[in-house]
Amino acid sequence: MLDLDRLGFAYDPGHWLFRGVSHRVAEGEVLTVLGPNGRGKTTLLRCLVGLASPTEGAVAVRAAGATGAVGFVPQQHHTAFAYRTLDMVLMGRTRHLGPLASPGRRDRGLALAAMERVGIGHLADRDYPTLSGGERQLVLLARAIAGDGRVLVLDEPAAALDLRNQGRVLHLLRGLADEGRSVVMTTHHPDHALEVADTAMLMFGGSDVRVGPAAELLTDAAVGELYGVRAHSLVLDAGGVSRRVLVTRFDQEVHP
Numbered sequence: 732m733l734d735l736d737r738l739g740f741a742y743d744p745g746h747w748l749f750r751g752v753s754h755r756v757a758e759g760e761v762l763t764v765l766g767p768n769g770r771g772k773t774t775l776l777r778c779l780v781g782l783a784s785p786t787e788g789a790v791a792v793r794a795a796g797a798t799g800a801v802g803f804v805p806q807q808h809h810t811a812f813a814y815r816t817l818d819m820v821l822m823g824r825t826r827h828l829g830p831l832a833s834p835g836r837r838d839r840g841l842a843l844a845a846m847e848r849v850g851i852g853h854l855a856d857r858d859y860p861t862l863s864g865g866e867r868q869l870v871l872l873a874r875a876i877a878g879d880g881r882v883l884v885l886d887e888p889a890a891a892l893d894l895r896n897q898g899r900v901l902h903l904l905r906g907l908a909d910e911g912r913s914v915v916m917t918t919h920h921p922d923h924a925l926e927v928a929d930t931a932m933l934m935f936g937g938s939d940v941r942v943g944p945a946a947e948l949l950t951d952a953a954v955g956e957l958y959g960v961r962a963h964s965l966v967l968d969a970g971g972v973s974r975r976v977l978v979t980r981f982d983q984e985v986h987p
């Protein structure tokens with residue numbers, strides 16, 4: 732599990748991007764973080780994975796017997812090196828290897844299995860820099876799965892993906908949580924949160940960070956206020972299963 736204890740971050744002293752953020756992401760929980768561009772979502776994730784130090788508060792990872800148990804999928808990733816895609820995924824195994832050890836047959840098997848699970852087994856021998864943006868995003872997800880972190884932190888994991896792959900990745904993340912992992916992801920799509928998340932975190936700015944059950948928190952009013960738009964819920968009835976989706980009126984902005 733991942734413990735966020737009164738986290739606060741300010742690049743400039745006194746100008747809090749976020750402050751007083753507390754939540755415990757349980758095993759089996761998917762937490763989605765939502766907020767407008769520049770609100771601090773990536774900065775928050777960087778604090779969660781140890782790439783940035785919070786100005787206030789603390790983050791603790793609690794996972795049975797695991798060191799470095801957090802897998803991180805960044806938003807964008809560029810490398811100047813022409814790594815083979817399978818080797819990129821194998822990098823996820825690094826923390827499981829002894830000092831100076833190279834990945835072995837088992838590591839290669841786990842890397843290939845992670846690629847198959849994400850649906851990109853056919854890319855194993857391609858040069859990573861030649862892949863499309865969406866293909867790279869799937870490779871980074873496979874790398875995190877191969878790393879077998881008990882906590883997965885993903886920055887807009889579905890942003891570069893087509894509609895079918897968005898659904899596949901969202902349900903894959905749901906499945907990884909159901910296997911006992913804690914999953915934290917950012918998204919600009921409230922529907923993604925409604926589809927698979929247990930919990931949502933809405934970053935309204937500064938100390939106004941709201942955390943709660945996704946379906947309860949993501950009301951038309953809250954989404955409208957968060958982004959300055961008009962949002963409307965629609966309930967779809969598909970084969971007896973009803974699902975609520977949010978539709979945005981792109982022709983109407985709301986100015987607070």
Ligand SMILES: Nc1ncnc2c1ncn2[C@@H]1O[C@H](COP(=O)(O)OP(=O)(O)OP(=O)(O)O)[C@@H](O)[C@H]1O
Pocket residue numbers: 742748766767768769770771772773774775
């Ligand atoms: N090193 C830095 N120094 C100063 N300000 C920074 C630095 N890095 C990011 N920022 C600013 O902090 C704010 C939050 O950035 P962050 O990337 O966390 O936002 P975000 O919510 O992830 O945005 P987006 O939805 O656009 O990805 C932005 O205004 C950004 O310009």
